[in-house]
Amino acid sequence: MTNEDLHLVERTLRGEREAFGHLVKKYEGLVYNLTYRMTGSREEAADMAQEAFLRAYRSLASYNPEYKFTTWICKIASHACIDHLRRQRTRSMPDEDLDRLADGGESLSAHEEYERAETGRVIREALATLPEKYRTVLVLRYMEDMTYEDIAETLDIPLGTVKTHLRRARLLLQEKLSLSEEGVLGFEMC
């Protein structure tokens, strides 16, 4: 944990709410991206992000600074999303226009933009079909480039389980994408 984060946590525990505001500002993007990748819905992602920070605020006194704040907040956000997804009877359809809002910073032609948007949509839809436990591991691995150890620590699961979940998530995605009608990604199931 950075010293700045530690200081902000301590100030919050001393009653300075605005210190928590700095933590929110710093990690809002990270948490939102995680919840978005988990839920596939901008609306749900915003709700889950808010829920994650609320849970973090309530449990701040029990936070162990020996662990990175990013790990801790990702853990809270992941659990919040998993709880939410399990309560949901129907999944929200992934937002189609997300890619127009993404901070790509690249200059693409119309055709390239279309292809990127299509690929993104296909991936989001495929992700939405994964069981929560597989989706979480996959999102943490690719979104935050977390190591197996970081993922295990974030989700409180054994290292072996991380490897298993990743492997199964990838196989399920390959199967899903190989059956997709669009054939955008040109996958063939082996």
Added chain:
Amino acid sequence: MKCVDAVAAISMMLDGRLAGSDREELLSHIAACQACGARLESASRLHAILSRELSRRVSPPAGLQASIMAAVAREKGYAPAAAKPLLRMPHLWLRPLATAAAVAGLIAFGWMSNEHFSDRQTAPVPSTVARAPEKESARPLGNHETAVPAMPSAGTFPAQQKKAAAAVKSDTANVVSPKPPQPTPPGNAVKAGDRSSAVAENYWQNGDYARAIAYFHRTLDSNPGNPASYRNLAAAYQSLGMMAESIVVYNMGIRQTGDAQLMVELGKIQEKEGDMDNAVETYANATLADPSPYIEQGG
């Protein structure tokens, strides 16, 4: 190596977790097994796509930070006496902290994309923000209203808010909290066929000020030239005791529209906050912009 083991090894290799003899064994197997060779190619393609797609950052919606802090503001705060020192890691070195610019950041963030929250409503919870206005609160006005924001009467306080306030009072008897804010609903919120405005008003009526703020932001994005848009948003922040944010919104509205009534309301907040110098200047600017509302104030 069997194919089933190769599948597991491929997954680890993609994550850079396969080295030495294990890696050599996998490569030897792939060289001899066409099916596993195809599996590696397919897995590698998926890996590249996932790496690209999932690492792309999306911007959080406008007002998310404010919404989070509004929700935090409703939580029971930490008391200094309850704080206990956290375990400190050894060999840390101190760096000076940057000066917070929360006000400008919160409000400026609201001018970005038109993200919005789910329409699902939560049970209204009264605010316990220490700086919640106890007397007068700004009432979001319609386009052409010039009247002074009226002090809300007890009858305007949502019924659910009263119940929740009573529940909080009984639960937190030992916690000194100010009276919950009693805002007047924005009866004349910006009506420009804008769904966001109607949704914001609905959340306001139900005391869900955090969501109301998010939708007021969106209304403002749709009507940046309308003083009422700024008035509604500023009033919402005021109701949560977020005076600094409210002031920023008023200032932005004044810069954008030059509306004298916004200046008057800004002056009131400044006066209430004890910033008399700026309040006087603001009232003077309002007079120059339009003498009428200033005269009605008896200024």
